[in-house]
């Protein structure tokens with residue numbers, strides 16, 4: 001059941017020119033499953049205030065003593081409230097929420113991720129790393145450009161130390177400086193060529209609603225059964 005927690009701001013971390021993470025110390029342990037999200041509450045008197053109370057995924061593992069959320073920073077009031085936080089400021093969150101979560105019993109998983117949809121994946125991969133879980137992971141992570149690829153160093157570090165975590169980066173708007181990064185969309189041709197064992201994996205799709213719907217449709221066209229496809233749409237993009 002979701003609860004309301006008080007959390008204390010610790011620090012922020014710039015991930016890309018437009019993406020920033022915010023770390024907090026919770027007043028008490030928050031038990032969540034990697035993949036879940038929460039609601040950041042800046043207007044506690046009116047929980048229905050959609051402008052100041054928004055959903056963000058946990059971008060840290062439950063094994064950490066802090067909780068982290070990561071936002072694509074915009075001109076919105078909500079973004080500004082996050083940016084204005086000072087160390088030791090207290091805010092409220094409601095959570096945990098969502099059922100698109102990691103399950104340790106899955107032997108092989110795949111992630112098809114667009115942009116800021118990477119946030120719950122970071123939580124899941126940190127968890128796999130911290131707990132030394134033997135799940136085989138294939139992550140396809142698509143961004144417009146190299147410079148918009150958030151968490152690249154953190155993801156590479158996990159993949160480097162765990163041969164069961166394989167990451168393929170894609171860019172869609174201009175060629176990458178990284179020779180291992182592919183210039184392509186996550187389209188049907190690409191998925192057909194790059195994942196031979198698609199039907200043997202549990203596939204997670206996180207990202208903006210249009211991207212999630214399109215990629216889910218492709219997975220179904222490629223013969224996946226819908227029970228093996230887990231999706232979370234980041235409504236509001």
Ligand SMILES: Cc1cc2nc3c(=O)[nH]c(=O)nc-3n(C[C@H](O)[C@H](O)[C@H](O)COP(=O)(O)OP(=O)(O)OC[C@H]3O[C@@H](n4cnc5c(N)ncnc54)[C@H](O)[C@@H]3O)c2cc1C
Nearest residue numbers: 037054055056057070071072074076078119234235236237
């Ligand atoms: C399950 C879930 C997890 C999410 N995780 C993340 C995350 O980890 N990081 C992240 O950056 N974002 C995440 N989001 C999206 C986040 O909640 C915000 O909607 C988004 O960041 C845009 O907020 P903003 O204040 O920058 O934009 P705004 O300027 O307020 O909105 C941008 C546009 O979206 C429209 N819009 C705003 N809210 C909604 C809504 N609720 N439904 C439909 N349209 C809307 C506005 O009208 C506007 O056109 C998640 C959303 C969901 C549902």
